[in-house]
Amino acid sequence: MDFTFTEEQTQIRDALRRFLSETYTLERHRRIARAGSGCDPEIWAQFAELGILGLLIPQPLGGIGGNAFDALVVMEELGRALVIEPYLATALVGAGILVRAGSPAQQEILAGVAAGKTRLALAHDEPDSRWRLGAIATRATREGAGWTLKGRKAMVVDGAGADYLMVSARTESGLSLFLVPGPTERLTRAALGTHDGSSVAEIALDGVRVPADALIGSEGGALALVEAAREVAIAGLCSEAVGAMDALLALTLAYVKTRKQFGVPIGGFQALQHRMADMLLHAELARSMSYLATAKLAVPDAGERRRALSAAKFLIGRSARLVGQEAVQMHGGMGVTDELATSHYFKRLTLINASCGDRDHHLDEFAAGMITSFPQALLSRSAANASAPRSSG
């Protein structure tokens, strides 16, 4: 048991925090959000310089070969600074897929990712899939030596700005993943803004032709890749939320200590103190679960891994809601303005809950796993078996 970060991780944290606190001001955040692309090239170049874009990319492929807890450290800082750049999409999810399953030729892209020249986006979710990874209608059919893709993708993070899309589609043998350059004929991308200023895209694939070597990994083998990517994304979002909650709690604390009503700081009122105590409790529960989620990413047992990730995403969604809503409430009228960072954190936290499965989705996943992992012999199937075991404990 060890809850300390390595010296390297502390260095990454310090360097990133210093850079972001100097550069990524609320004003800058607002400017980037207003610009609509969800990614400031200067910031992105700085990320490359800091080495974090190649965080999960092995050194021979141009990265720094970091691990999941390095990613946790980075995501916490990005959350703390309200960064809307698609770091998770490119550096953790996208690069993660190529590291895991990309062909040598596909992996050559990774050097560009680490250098900040190339962005990646996983185009998996669809208008009707509602976080169910297997509910994919997009089809890929063989045509000559290549494939033709037909379908629609929704809520693709950085889908409009990414240089490469990883498009999932059904083939005869199951779900497959294809590497498709962003600008491609018969592929249209519609950029959409979100409430936190980041950019997602709706993507239409109207008979997009790709060569045979566009396939990532094996044909029909994409579900495992997408699942793994989703798990990495969940752990990342959890860490990001923890960073955002830290910052929001600090903001709120500073506010209630200085804002005076009835001649005294409102932080002196017990009605607020107790709710602040609950906010802290829930933020700390969230931190605990974010550690657990990241630690479990490497567990080989899929059931155990998914249970932990769903548990974490559920709890963090719940904490994010409580901390976010309470922070706004305690800021009073100021909390519902665009002027303070408070509302921006609140919006980001709200959107995190809606990404990669919300509270209901993951509680359902977790509970389903709870049933299947329960000794089936003990499940009563008939009213004849009506009594509880005497000392089942």
Next chain:
Amino acid sequence: MNLNFSETEERFRGEVRAFVAAKLPAALRDKVLGHKRLEREDFLTWVRILNTRGWVAPGWPRKFGGQELDPARQLILEEECALAGAPPVLPFGPRMVAPVIMAFGNAAQQEYFLPRILNGEHWWCQGYSEPGSGSDLASLKTRAERRGESYIVSGQKTWTTLAQYADWIFCLVRTSQEGRPQEGISFLLIDMKSPGVTVRPIVMLDGEHEINEVWLDNVEVPVANRVGKENEGWTYAKFLLGHERVSNAALGVSKRALRELKAIAAATPAGSGRPLLEVPRFRDRIAEVEIDLMALEVMVLRVIAMDRERHTPGPEASLLKLHGSQIQQTISELAMEALGPYAPLHQPLALSADWAGAPAGPPLGPGVTGRYFNFRKTSIYAGSNEIQRNIIARHMLGL
């Protein structure tokens, strides 16, 4: 960063498991798991068994008979014992009065009292709260007047858990009216057999006798039974409270209760051939409390790790108590609700292990509803959850 117990810690878990499997009497285990009423002798039987391995107070320094087991191993020990259905080791002796005697008592007190805590000869109870002094403990009024080499103590203590079984009580008493209320308090050890000590039962909402009033009417207490200095008892009391770190999280017993809840829900038919465990509305509530328990466990491990780093206890224990008590209440409430139409039954006879009859309804029913009522105490005792929030606000948030 690594959230797993080490190999040697896991080996220790194996040792504990084997020990408990071999030594915990089946009848006692069935009593605990069956929610039967535990008698004085049930608790003591287990204390004596644990004492053969030095596990009554494993965290104590070796010179006092402990094993200096680190908090992680203490947690493992407590959890394995709870999961196996062992009675709890009550904190009043080993974890409350003993650390105070070790830190502030004299050699004679240490030699006399500490071994008797380990071997179960002395059952301790806690004389803190009074009818007028609950959360505002420092306002306590029980007086101790010095008369030669004795104090004459008069007053009333209340909410005294299992005082009906106790040999000794550690009391906060007022020895001075000067200065702030905190400044005139002393810490006395009182023999329950002393003339003038009267224990009166308080029947709790579950109909059971767990807590008491302890009346002190001109009780003569040798000055030799004062721990530390006169009028400095408040410092010792605070030290004692700071000593309770992670056990208020009740991790082990909540894990056991969750396991039981699932077993009850799995064995309860709920229509359409489905057990209650598979009814989404109920299933999801179990799932949520299980997730809360997972988070609590990581929090406990984090606090243990934090304590190891800095050697002085911080206020995080309040977070553990707050969350842990809410989990205990939620699980006990769900278990009661799982009984459905049988939840209302009150069958106190069925709580006796000697009773030969069979209760109406589910076998665990008689204990389950009572526990729900009883467990409202978890957010009240050991510093009410409101007091915990005050502590968090003041010491962690600086409000």
